[in-house]
Amino acid sequence: MLEEMNQVRQAVEDALALAKKLGATDAEVSMSKQQGLSVGCRLQEVETVEFDYGGALGIAVWFGKRKGSASTSDLSSQALKKTVEAACNIAKYTSEDPCSGIADPSLMVTEIPDLDLYHPADINSDKAIEIALACEKAGLDQDKRIENSDGASFSSHQGFKVYGNSTGLVAAYPSSRHNLSCALIGRDGEDMQRDYAYTLSRVFDHLDSPEQVGKAAAKEVLARLNPRKAATAKVPVLFNSEIASSLFGHFISGISGGNLYRKASFLLDALDTQVFPEWLNIVEDPFIKQGLSSRAFDSEGVATHKRNIVENGTLNTWLLTSYAARKMNLTATGHAGGIHNWLISSGGGDFAAMLxxxxxxxxxxxxxxxxxxxxxxxxxxxxxxxxxENGIIQYPVSEITIAGKLTEMFKNIVAVGDDIDTKGSIQCGSVLVEEMQVAGN
Known part of the structure; x- marks a missing residue:
């Protein structure tokens, strides 16, 4: 894989040189490639075994402010030549866009630290199948009420990203990702419920065991059996750690440049104002070793930085690509392609304390x-x-709707738990909102 990454790096350099030769004023080339396997089983029968190997090289060229793009999965010199020529020809027919172009050269990454993202695992299909089957069996064996399954799946992939542009930057890094999940169905009388559990890591040996994942899925399903309806009322709402990140996902949408320059955000005037309680901070750290969203540069080659996104409840920055930044007469923040390891401040105690x-x-x-x-x-x-009730779980509920205004929900966060879910780009514990409208259906 590392040897292939170096070959792609050479192809990127060749494509950039050809674009310059054809008269392009600017160009950028990128390629992400991935290989690995995925297996799935259901009711102890193997359903899928898939081997993945693919990726495409994409090139964008500019003639002034006219942009053309093309891509190819064939990296031969002849295919590269045709692809670059196609991008150049397309640029002749596009309209000028004054905000288009590669990112500001002064913002480009200059150092690529080793973030320890590459941990390939030597796992063949037999081993992968064994893992998935063991995971599902552990769940099915937990209780006679677990009588069906949506299956267990295991995947192990490694790959790399190479990016280059006409400023002379050519940067690359390899990475790996391993995942195991199980979804089970339980029945008690006429009631049927489904739930799941999963584990995810850059390092195979850091995954939870198949037995742990299967048992966790069974526990979730059994807890949900025989739900009741909830009465319509305004009550405190606690989002468990695995879904609490979705609240901050909406916050990300609200402060992202694409929505801001279109005037399509509920946070248009929020910069440098208090949007969360004073005790809440959000730190972005792109340099966490083995982090699932760690990277030294974004998809435009702009260097990432550790940032205080929210400090003492106050929003410090927008999230801007170079295009959005130009639209808003601001500076790109290195967020083309998404965020990089958001750490939400906690301190509310463990899950029991949050209850x-x-x-x-x-x-x-x-x-x-x-x-x-x-x-x-x-x-x-x-x-x-x-x-x-009184901090103790009484019974499961379903078929309800929760409603509110995001601005009020953010300001009315009472606490964030220490039960932090690390399986995503937003790492936070359970989140308690002081009050929301709950409606039973």
Whole structure:
């Protein structure tokens, strides 16, 4: 894989040189390639075994402010020549866009630290199948009420990214990712429920064991059996750690340049104002070793930086690509392609402590639907979870809707737990919101 990465690096340099030769004033070339296997089983029968090997090289060229793009999966010199020529020809027919172009050269990455992202595992299909089957079996064996399965799946992939542009930058890094998941179905009388568990890491040996994942999936399913309806009321709501990150996902949409320059965000005037309680901080750290969203540069080659996104509740920065930055007469922030390891401040204690802080109200463990309006901040989503009284879970609830305004929800966060979920780009614990409208259906 590392040898192939160096070959792609040479192809990127060749494509950039050819673009310059054909008269392009600027150009950028990138390629991400991945290889690995995925297996899936259901009810102890193997359903899928897939080997993945692919990737395409994309090139964008500019003639002044006219842009053309093309791509190819064939890296032969003849194919590269045709692809670059195609991009140049397309540029002749596009309209000028004064905000288009590669990122500011002064913002480009100059050093690529080793973030320890590459840990390939020597796992063949037999081993992968063994892992998936063991995971599902552990779940099925937990209780006679676990009578069906949506299956278990295991995947192990390695790959690399190479990026270059006409400033002379050519940068590359390899990475790996391993994942195991299990989804089970339980029945008690007429009631049927489904739930899942998963584990994810750059390092295979850091995954939870198949037995742990299967048992965790079974535990989640059994807890959800025989749900009740919740009464319509305004109550405190606790989002468990695995779904709490979705709240900050809406925040990301609100402060992203694409929505901002289109005037399509509920946070248009939020910069340098308090949007969360004073105790809440959000730190972005792109340089966490083995981090799932760690990277030294974004998809435009702009260097990433450790940032205080939110400090003492106050929003410090927008998230801007170079295009959005030009639209807003600002500077790109290195967020082309997304965020890089957001760390949400906690301190609310473990999950049991967060339940005590909730007191009497709703614990949400699943969300459905897409009822979030990023323009207005209106929030209304289907949900399921548990009714809690005096800090103790009483019974599961389903077919409910939770609603509010995102700006109010953010400011009314009471606590963030120390039960931090690290399986994503947003790392946070359970989040307690002081009050939301809960409607039983």
């Amino acid at each position: 005590k802080k909730l007191g009497t109200g709703l614990l949400v463990t699943e969300m459905m639907g897409q009822g979030v309006n990023v323009v207005t901040g209106d929030y209304s989503r289907g949900a399921a979870g548990f009714w809690v």
